[in-house]
Amino acid sequence: MNSFSVGDLAHTYTLQRRSAALKTQMSHLGNELSTGQISDKRAVFSANIDHIMDIEADLKALEGYKVAVTEATQFSQAIQIALERVDTSVGNLATTLFAMSPHATEPVMEQFSAEAEAELTTIVSALNTKLGGRFLFSGKATDRPALADVSNILDGLRDAVVGATTIEEISARANAWFNNTSGFTSAVYSGDISELSGFRLSKGEVVHVQTTANSQVFRDTIKHIAIAAISSDSALGLDINDQRTLVQDAGKRLFDSRTDLTALLGTIGSAQSRIDVVSTRNSNKESALMMTKAALLSADPFEAATKLEAVQFQLQSLYTVTAKMAEMSFLNYMR
Amino acid sequence: MTISSALNSAMSGLRAATRASELVSSNIANVMTPGYARRTLSLSSAVTGAASGVRIDGVQRHMDAQVVGDLRVASSEFSYRTNTSAFLSRLERLFGAADQPDSLSGRLAEFEKNLITASSRPDAPERLDILAMTARDLSVSINTVSDGIQASRIQAESSITQQVTRLNNALRGVQKLNISITATAAKQSPTAAFLDQRRALIDEINEIVPVRVVERDHGAVALFSTGGSILLDGRAANIGFEAKKTITAHMSLENGMLSGLTIDGFPAGASSGSGRMNGGRLGAEFEIRDTLAPSAQVQMDALARDLIERFESTDVDPTFVSGNPGLFTDSGSGFDPMAEVGLASRLALNPIVDPTKDGESWRLRDGLSANARGSTGDATLLNAWADALTTPRSQPSSSLGPSALSAAGVFASITSQVVSDRMREDQLLSFTSAQFHELTNLELSNGVDTDVELQNLMVIEQAYAANARVIEAVDQMFNTLLRI
Numbered sequence: 001m002n003s004f005s006v007g008d009l010a011h012t013y014t015l016q017r018r019s020a021a022l023k024t025q026m027s028h029l030g031n032e033l034s035t036g037q038i039s040d041k042r043a044v045f046s047a048n049i050d051h052i053m054d055i056e057a058d059l060k061a062l063e064g065y066k067v068a069v070t071e072a073t074q075f076s077q078a079i080q081i082a083l084e085r086v087d088t089s090v091g092n093l094a095t096t097l098f099a100m101s102p103h104a105t106e107p108v109m110e111q112f113s114a115e116a117e118a119e120l121t122t123i124v125s126a127l128n129t130k131l132g133g134r135f136l137f138s139g140k141a142t143d144r145p146a147l148a149d150v151s152n153i154l155d156g157l158r159d160a161v162v163g164a165t166t167i168e169e170i171s172a173r174a175n176a177w178f179n180n181t182s183g184f185t186s187a188v189y190s191g192d193i194s195e196l197s198g199f200r201l202s203k204g205e206v207v208h209v210q211t212t213a214n215s216q217v218f219r220d221t222i223k224h225i226a227i228a229a230i231s232s233d234s235a236l237g238l239d240i241n242d243q244r245t246l247v248q249d250a251g252k253r254l255f256d257s258r259t260d261l262t263a264l265l266g267t268i269g270s271a272q273s274r275i276d277v278v279s280t281r282n283s284n285k286e287s288a289l290m291m292t293k294a295a296l297l298s299a300d301p302f303e304a305a306t307k308l309e310a311v312q313f314q315l316q317s318l319y320t321v322t323a324k325m326a327e328m329s330f331l332n333y334m335r
Numbered sequence: 336m337t338i339s340s341a342l343n344s345a346m347s348g349l350r351a352a353t354r355a356s357e358l359v360s361s362n363i364a365n366v367m368t369p370g371y372a373r374r375t376l377s378l379s380s381a382v383t384g385a386a387s388g389v390r391i392d393g394v395q396r397h398m399d400a401q402v403v404g405d406l407r408v409a410s411s412e413f414s415y416r417t418n419t420s421a422f423l424s425r426l427e428r429l430f431g432a433a434d435q436p437d438s439l440s441g442r443l444a445e446f447e448k449n450l451i452t453a454s455s456r457p458d459a460p461e462r463l464d465i466l467a468m469t470a471r472d473l474s475v476s477i478n479t480v481s482d483g484i485q486a487s488r489i490q491a492e493s494s495i496t497q498q499v500t501r502l503n504n505a506l507r508g509v510q511k512l513n514i515s516i517t518a519t520a521a522k523q524s525p526t527a528a529f530l531d532q533r534r535a536l537i538d539e540i541n542e543i544v545p546v547r548v549v550e551r552d553h554g555a556v557a558l559f560s561t562g563g564s565i566l567l568d569g570r571a572a573n574i575g576f577e578a579k580k581t582i583t584a585h586m587s588l589e590n591g592m593l594s595g596l597t598i599d600g601f602p603a604g605a606s607s608g609s610g611r612m613n614g615g616r617l618g619a620e621f622e623i624r625d626t627l628a629p630s631a632q633v634q635m636d637a638l639a640r641d642l643i644e645r646f647e648s649t650d651v652d653p654t655f656v657s658g659n660p661g662l663f664t665d666s667g668s669g670f671d672p673m674a675e676v677g678l679a680s681r682l683a684l685n686p687i688v689d690p691t692k693d694g695e696s697w698r699l700r701d702g703l704s705a706n707a708r709g710s711t712g713d714a715t716l717l718n719a720w721a722d723a724l725t726t727p728r729s730q731p732s733s734s735l736g737p738s739a740l741s742a743a744g745v746f747a748s749i750t751s752q753v754v755s756d757r758m759r760e761d762q763l764l765s766f767t768s769a770q771f772h773e774l775t776n777l778e779l780s781n782g783v784d785t786d787v788e789l790q791n792l793m794v795i796e797q798a799y800a801a802n803a804r805v806i807e808a809v810d811q812m813f814n815t816l817l818r819i
Contacts, residue, residue: 004787007779007784009366009782049750056434057443064451065451071455133459141712329785
C-alpha cells in the first residue's frame with residue numbers, strides 16, 4: 001500500500017464495477033416488477049429443486065387425471081342412462097306379461113310375443129350404446145357392438161329348443177344355451193368377455209364402472225324375454241295353456257331381474273359418486289400446488305418496487321461521485 | 336569551486352531535470368495502461384573531486400512484488416473457476432429449468448401424463464400416437480443432454496490446443512526478453528520497457544498455467560508452474576498436445592484414447608486435480624474434459640439404463656422376450672450391461688412403436704411383440720407402463736444412492752446433483768472473484784497518479800528554470816572575466 005500516490009485506474013476500476021453491478025440489479029428488479037415472477041429463478045431452484053420438480057410432476061399428472069375424470073364421468077353417466085332404459089323396458093314388459101288374463105287367446109299370445117320382441121329390440125339397442133366411438137357394454141372390445149341382432153338371439157334360442165316338447169325341457173334347454181359359453185356368449189355376444197379396466201383417476205385410485213352385456217343379469221333378462229317372444233311360435237307347437245304358463249312365468253321372473261338391475265344401477269351410482277369425490281380432491285390438490293408454486297416463484301411487487309427505489313438512489317449517488325472525482329484533478333488547478 | 340565546475344553542476348542538473356520530465360511524460364502517457372509500473376528517476380549527488388552536481392543513478396520501477404505475486408495466484412484461480420463454473424452452468428441449462436415443460440424432468444412428466452390419458456381411452460389411436468411421440472421426445476431430450484456433455488469435451492479439447500499455442504509463444508517471448516534485458520543491462524541502458532513487456536507476458540502465461548517467478552542472474556527470470564514443472568529456465572520448454580477431432584463417451588485419458596500435455600516430449604502427468612500443470616485456464620479445461628464432463632456422462636448413462644431396464648421385463652409387457660429390446664432401446668437393441676458407457680446418447684424409442692420410423696403405436700397398448708391388434712379397450716399394458724415408471728427400484732449405479740427410486744426420483748436426484756454442484760462452484764467463484772478484484776484494485780492503486788505526476792512536473796519545471804538561470808549567471812561571469 002503506497003501512502004504516496006494512488007493510481008488513477010484504481011478509482012475508475014471500482015466505480016465501473018459498482019455501476020455495472022447496480023445496473024444489473026436494477027434490470028432484474030425491473031423484470032420482477034413487470035412480470036411478477038422472480039427474475040433470478042436459479043437461486044430459488046438451487047434451494048428447492050426437489051420440491052419444485054415434485055410440484056411440476058404432480059401438476060402434469062393432474063392434467064392427465066382431469067381428462068380421465070371427465071371421460072369416466074361421461075362413461076358412467078351414459079351407462080346409467082342405458083341401464084335405466086333397460087330397466088324401464090323390463091318393467092313395462094314385466095307388468096304387461098304378469099297381468100295377462102288366464103283366458104288369453106291365441107292372437108293375444110301372439111301379441112304378447114310381438115311385444116316381448118319389441119322390448120327386446122329396445123334392450124339390445126340400449127346395450128349396444130356407443131359413446132364417443134366406443135361401445136359401453138362390450139368389455140375390452142370397445143370397437144365392437146355388444147350384442148347381435150334380436151333375430152340372431154331368437155333364432156339361436158329357437159335352434160337350441162327345437163324338438164323340446166314340455167315347458168320344463170324348453171326352460172332347461174334355454175338355460176343351457178344362455179349359460180353355455182358356446183351358446184349365447186359366442187353366438188350373440190360379440191364383445192370381449194373381460195371387463196374394461198378400471199379408470200385410473202388419481203395416484204392409487206381406480207374406479208370400476210363396468211359391466212358387460214354378457215353378465216348374468218342381462219343374460220337372464222334377455223333369456224326370459226326371448227322365451228316369451230318365441231312362446232307363440234307355431235314351430236314349437238305348444239298348446240295354449242303351456243303358452244300362457246310360459247309367458248306368465250317370464251313376467252314373474254322379469255320382476256326378479258328388475259331387482260338385479262336396480263342393484264346394478266346402485267353400483268354404477270356409487271361409482272359415480274366416487275368419481276365426483278376424486279374429482280373434487282384432484283381440483284383441491286391442483287389449487288394447493290399452484291399456490292405453493294406461486295409462493296416460491298412469484299415476486300412481491302411492493303418489495304421489488306422498494307428495492308428498485310433504493311438501487312436507483314445508489315446508482316444516482318454513484319454517478320454524482322464519479323463526476324465529482326473527475327473534477328478533482330490537479331490539472332484543473334494548475335493554471 | 337571553479338566556474339567550470341559550477342557550469343558542470345548546472346548542466347548535470349539540466350540533464351537530470353530533462354530525464355525526469357521524460358519519465359513524467361512516459362508515466363502520464365501510460366496512465367491508462369494496466370500493469371504499467373510507475374517510473375521515477377533515482378538521483379544521488381555526484382562524487383567527483385570537489386563534490387558537485389547530480390548523478391542519475393537510474394530509473395526506478397515501482398512495483399510491489401508481493402501484490403503482483405498475490406494477484407497472479409488470484410488471477411489464475413479466478414480463470415480456473417470461471418471456466419469450470421461456466422461448464423456447470425451450461426450443464427444445468429442442458430437439463431432445463433425445472434418449471435419448464437421442455438426440461439428433462441418436464442418431458443418425463445409429459446410422458447407420464449399421456450400414459451394416464453391413453454389409459455383412459457386406449458381405443459383412441461390419436462392418444463396412442465401422442466403417447467409414442469412423447470416417449471420419443473423424452474429419449475431425444477436425454478440424447479441432447481448427453482451430446483451436449485460430449486460437445487463440451489470437444490470444446491475443451493480445442494480450447495486446450497489454443498491455450499498451449501499461446502503458452503508456447505509466450506514462453507518463447509519471455510526467453511527472448513530475458514536475453515534482451517541481460518544485454519541491455521550490460522550496456523547500462525534502461526531496461527524498464529522490456530521489464531514491463533516481460534511482466535505482461537508472464538501475466539498471460541499465469542492465466543493459462545499458474546507460475547512462480549524466480550530471479551536469475553543479470554535480470555533474467557525462470558518460470559515454474561506451481562505444480563513443479565519447469566517452464567522456462569534459460570531455455571523455454573516446449574509444451575505439446577495432440578487434439579482429437581471428435582470425442583465420444585468411451586474415450587478418456589486413462590485408457591489412452593485422449594492425450595495429456597507433454598513437456599519437451601515427456602508426459603506431464605494429469606493436468607486436472609493435483610497434477611503438475613494444474614490450475615489456470617488449462618487446468619480448468621482438462622478438469623472439464625477428464626473429470627466434470629465424464630462424471631456427468633456417468634449420471635446420464637445411469638438414468639438411461641434405469642429407463643431401459645424398467646421396461647425390459649415380462650412383468651410389464653407379457654410379450655417381452657428376453658434379449659429383445661423393450662420400450663426404450665440402445666439404438667434399437669436390448670440393454671447390454673457391458674455397454675453402459677455413452678448409453679445416454681444411444682437411447683432410442685423402440686422403432687416398432689416410433690411413428691417417425693414407420694412404427695405402430697397400437698403396440699403400446701397390445702404389446703411390443705404382439706402378432707395382431709388386441710382388444711381396443713384394454714388398458715392393462717398402458718397401466719403397466721405407468722406403474723413401471725412409478726415403482727421404486729434400487730439403482731445399480733452407486734452414484735444415485737442406495738435407496739430405491741421411481742423414474743421421476745432418478746431424474747430429480749440427478750438434476751438436483753447438477754444444480755447443487757453448480758451452486759457450490761458459483762460460491763467458490765464469487766469468493767475467488769472478490770479476492771481477485773480486491774487485489775486488482777490494490778495493484779492498480781500502485782499505478783500512475785496524474786495528480787502526483789503533475790505536481791512533480793511543476794517541481795521539475797522549477798528545477799530546470801533554476802539550473803538554466805545558473806548557467807546564464809555563469810555565462811555572465813565568464814563574459815566579465817573575458818572583458819578584463
